[in-house]
Amino acid sequence: MPRIIVVGAGLAGLASALALRRSGHQVQIFEASQLLFEHTEGPVVQIGPKVNDILKKWEFDAEVARGVLIEEVSEYDLGGLPRKSEGSQPPGWMYFQRSRLHKALMDAAKAPSGAGQPVEIFLNTRVISAQGDTGVVVVEDGRSFTGDLVIGADGLHSTTRKAFPNDIISAGPTKLTVHFRVATAKLEDNAVIKRFQIQPQKYEKWVGDNVELKVFSVDSEHIIFDTTLPILSEAGLSPTFLKKQISDAFVSADSQIRELLDAVNPEDIQFWSYNSMPHVERWTSKRLVLIGDAAHPFLPYELPGTSQSITGAEALDEVFTTSFGVEEIQARLQAWEIVRKERVEFIQGLERKAWPSN
Numbered sequence: 375m376p377r378i379i380v381v382g383a384g385l386a387g388l389a390s391a392l393a394l395r396r397s398g399h400q401v402q403i404f405e406a407s408q409l410l411f412e413h414t415e416g417p418v419v420q421i422g423p424k425v426n427d428i429l430k431k432w433e434f435d436a437e438v439a440r441g442v443l444i445e446e447v448s449e450y451d452l453g454g455l456p457r458k459s460e461g462s463q464p465p466g467w468m469y470f471q472r473s474r475l476h477k478a479l480m481d482a483a484k485a486p487s488g489a490g491q492p493v494e495i496f497l498n499t500r501v502i503s504a505q506g507d508t509g510v511v512v513v514e515d516g517r518s519f520t521g522d523l524v525i526g527a528d529g530l531h532s533t534t535r536k537a538f539p540n541d542i543i544s545a546g547p548t549k550l551t552v553h554f555r556v557a558t559a560k561l562e563d564n565a566v567i568k569r570f571q572i573q574p575q576k577y578e579k580w581v582g583d584n585v586e587l588k589v590f591s592v593d594s595e596h597i598i599f600d601t602t603l604p605i606l607s608e609a610g611l612s613p614t615f616l617k618k619q620i621s622d623a624f625v626s627a628d629s630q631i632r633e634l635l636d637a638v639n640p641e642d643i644q645f646w647s648y649n650s651m652p653h654v655e656r657w658t659s660k661r662l663v664l665i666g667d668a669a670h671p672f673l674p675y676e677l678p679g680t681s682q683s684i685t686g687a688e689a690l691d692e693v694f695t696t697s698f699g700v701e702e703i704q705a706r707l708q709a710w711e712i713v714r715k716e717r718v719e720f721i722q723g724l725e726r727k728a729w730p731s732n
């Protein structure tokens with residue numbers, strides 16, 4: 375049975391592992407962090423109907439991850455006037471809190487039940503090098519492992535990408551993705567909260583000049599918000615400072631939104647910087663393939679990162695559905711790369727045009 379090593383247990387690594395396990399392969403993941411999931415917070419990610427179909431094919435239970443099927447999207451200007459209603463949405467479009475989806479994918483990959491053998495996940499095991507020619511992966515404590523196929527799913531600052539000759543990629547200017555929430559019990563008369571109580575399967579966008587606030591609800595106890603701020607460095611940032619930045623960015627917003635923003639506890643604000651990167655030239659080298667953000671990080675603008683990680687994993691599984699010999703791997707990976715690059719670079723082109731500072 376071919377042995378597959380995945381470097382990184384993010385969404386791309388776990389999706390790949392789950393798919394390939396179901397096709398009968400032996401899969402091991404080496405993950406640098408502890409993946410504690412102490413809290414199931416984090417920004418919201420959306421998936422479209424096609425990605426939802428892939429998750430269903432993998433018998434992934436979206437309810438476990440508390441996915442919300444979107445029935446409606448409403449867009450307002452900051453004054454509270456409806457800009458446009460995108461009306462009823464195609465069935466199957468969903469959102470999740472990213473870390474809930476992440477944890478549920480991990481649980482599905484290593485579950486004793488389900489098709490194939492459970493994926494073995496080694497936490498706290500940082501990979502320091504991977505070789506495309508031999509499939510040898512070396513971890514921090516000096517041990518080495520050999521995979522017939524090695525999947526580099528180690529994200530934006532990928533180590534596996536260093537195995538490629540032209541790895542001169544450096545991250546470009548960054549913006550800050552900010553996520554926060556408000557307890558609904560605090561403000562039961564707020565009009566936004568009331569709308570979510572009547573229609574929870576929706577989300578709202580509040581759009582001003584160069585600012586956008588996305589409002590979601592994954593449970594009745596909280597309203598959650600995601601936005602992006604033009605802050606170039608994380609140095610010296612604190613939640614209290616960010617609360618002020620959010621307040622300033624939405625100073626002209628409708629009183630109902632401002633009431634919610636004023637009610638945010640600074641300790642409920644999370645933030646991440648998100649870099650832009652040039653295209654990564656090559657994604658495959660003999661036995662090694664890059665997937666997810668290691669190959670194609672997206673900007674935080676209507677992010678397709680989650681969807682493209684899952685569709686990339688499904689496509690990879692398509693080319694390895696049947697058992698394979700080591701001598702066939704390169705050709706199968708090249709077939710995957712041609713189709714995937716065309717699709718992803720098309721989407722990257724669209725988002726880079728739409729992203730104001732790029």
Ligand SMILES: Cc1cc2nc3c(=O)[nH]c(=O)nc-3n(C[C@H](O)[C@H](O)[C@H](O)COP(=O)(O)OP(=O)(O)OC[C@H]3O[C@@H](n4cnc5c(N)ncnc54)[C@H](O)[C@@H]3O)c2cc1C
Pocket residue numbers: 381382383384385386387404405406407417418419420472499500501502527528529530531532533534551646648665666667668672676677678679680681683
């Ligand atoms: C703050 C934030 C907000 C986002 N919001 C959205 C959104 O709204 N919509 C959307 O579609 N996408 C969003 N994304 C992007 C989306 O989550 C990613 O595109 C997607 O998760 C794919 O990630 P990945 O698995 O390739 O990489 P990652 O999620 O970065 O996972 C990489 C994994 O590899 C591990 N790792 C790294 N180096 C090593 C090593 N040397 N050895 C072993 N393990 C290693 C890391 O610990 C990590 O677990 C967001 C991302 C971030 C960070």
